[in-house]
Amino acid sequence: MTAVVAPDTVHLRSWHPDDIDGLGRAAADISPDALARRFGVPGAGIPDWYLARITEGRAQNTWNAYVAERGGRIVGWAEYGLNGDPHEADLAALVFDRYQGSGLGPRLVKEVASLARAAEVRVLHAQIRVGNQAARKALRAAFANLRYTGLQDGQWHYVMHLPDAPT
DSSP: OOOOOOGGGSEEEEOOTTHHHHHHHHGGGSOHHHHHHHHSSOOSSOOHHHHHHHHHHHHTTOEEEEEEEETTEEEEEEEEEEESEEEEEEEEEEEOGGGTTTTHHHHHHHHHHHHHHHTTOOEEEEEEETTOHHHHHHHHHHOTTOEEEEEETTEEEEEEEOOOOOO
8 A cells, every 4th residue: 555645755856067966865765666667667766867867957958957855865866857849858757656646746847847948848748658657647636738649669658748848
């Protein structure tokens, strides 16, 4: 059974440069199943290729994230990354096992969507591995305008159109 964590015990904030080190320290708190659902390969930690992608994306201003932490430790994050078109980005998230089912996923996704919108992203794309019902539920809870676009390569594909940022 998933332990429900009160929303006020988890602090949400924008990504900090030292969070990449925090991900490495927090990896022990993520189950191999959650890692496999997020990264597509089983493993005991966050893949090196992913950490390199964060570093490169931050340097090129094509990647950003919103982080959830409790007691100074990362317990989840949602991110967007641009892929060629500066107005479209891929959305992804990971909430640590203990915090799944607490509403944290939709909160993170909404916050990172706000970051993306402020960066003039108009469309978010999400790919969720078949069988990851928790991620589908979080995405539906976060976006009223969620549109399913099909199943490809063992992943459900979704599109979310973001409203214009307030001026």
